[in-house]
Amino acid sequence: MPSIITDEDFQKFREFFYRKTGIQFENTKRYFVDKRLLERMEATDNKLFRNYFTMLRFQASGEELQTLTNLMTVNETYFFREEYQFKCLVDSILPELVSRRRNDKPLRIWVIPSSSGEEPYSIAIYLLERWADINRYDVEIIASDIDTRILESARAGLYGDRAVSHLPEAYRQKYFKRSAAGYQLIDDVRHAVEFSRVNLSDRADTRAFRHFDVVFCRNLLIYFDDVSRKAAAETFFDALNPGGFICLGHSESMSRISSLYRVRKFPEAIVYQKPTE
Incomplete structure (x- = not known):
């Protein structure tokens, strides 16, 4: 199983994700963010956050960043809203x-x-x-x-x-x-x-x-x-x-x-x- 996400890990990821997408996660979203990070760490066989984060930043194709972005963005709407x-x-x-x-x-x-x-x-x-x-x-x-x-x-x-x-x-x-x-x-x-x-x-x-x-x-x-x-x-x-x-x-x-x-x-x-x- 992947290790836990520390406060320092969360801050590093939050700053990185903000630079890439413009989306800022508040501390109130900590559980939501941690859960999805741990899911992707397990899926990519990275037990340590630092290893996963390195892959996320430097992967040439950007495929993992896109996959994670898909998980992090919430999409809920309906026809004729507003x-x-x-x-x-x-x-x-x-x-x-x-x-x-x-x-x-x-x-x-x-x-x-x-x-x-x-x-x-x-x-x-x-x-x-x-x-x-x-x-x-x-x-x-x-x-x-x-x-x-x-x-x-x-x-x-x-x-x-x-x-x-x-x-x-x-x-x-x-x-x-x-x-x-x-x-x-x-x-x-x-x-x-x-x-x-x-x-x-x-x-x-x-x-x-x-x-x-x-x-x-x-x-x-x-x-x-x-x-x-x-x-x-x-x-x-x-x-x-x-x-x-x-x-x-x-x-x-x-x-x-x-x-x-x-x-x-x-x-x-x-x-x-x-x-x-």
Whole structure:
């Protein structure tokens, strides 16, 4: 059996994981972190933490770091969560975007983290059902996550009862096929979302993500410290077109993170906008 994780071990790992992912584990998460570290030490036949930690830092492929990251990130959501922001997207944000559009480029939406896909798929369904102009414009939905395992689950589009419990019954019947395995999302909606692995704290990962009109980053920045939140705000600023919008979780405020954005108070929600100039 692997040895215990000492306080010094925990501090070393916490600092390393923070540098790699931007996620800061508080002392209250100690049991959660230790349990997963011990699981991976045993799986990789490392009885001492220092041996496992050396492998984690210097493994050329980065495979073990990715495996551990998958275990350390919590992914729990459901369809139509915080629906008021989808209503804001359809009733306020998109009409403003298309009113000043001067070309036929697609409208681009970035969802990060994608988790198991409920949020980006919710956006696709909401647009199909609630946006009258959906057939007039090409819309691209790109969803990203640091967890490769959860991305595979998202692409599969298979969900349990809890995930679809907030959907109207008519939508469940229209967009899912019920089976013994759960609710299988139809192919037309699954293929409307492109999934990709991205580490928000790695500029090399995020550099390719540009020219978005809307970003949904909900309930992620609460896991970051002030420095990482500010860096994330700058990453999103670079990713957005001038005049583009970012939607955060209900307990998050861009005003407390960065002065780069304008606060926009729409009837449905408060969102944040990259200035047009």
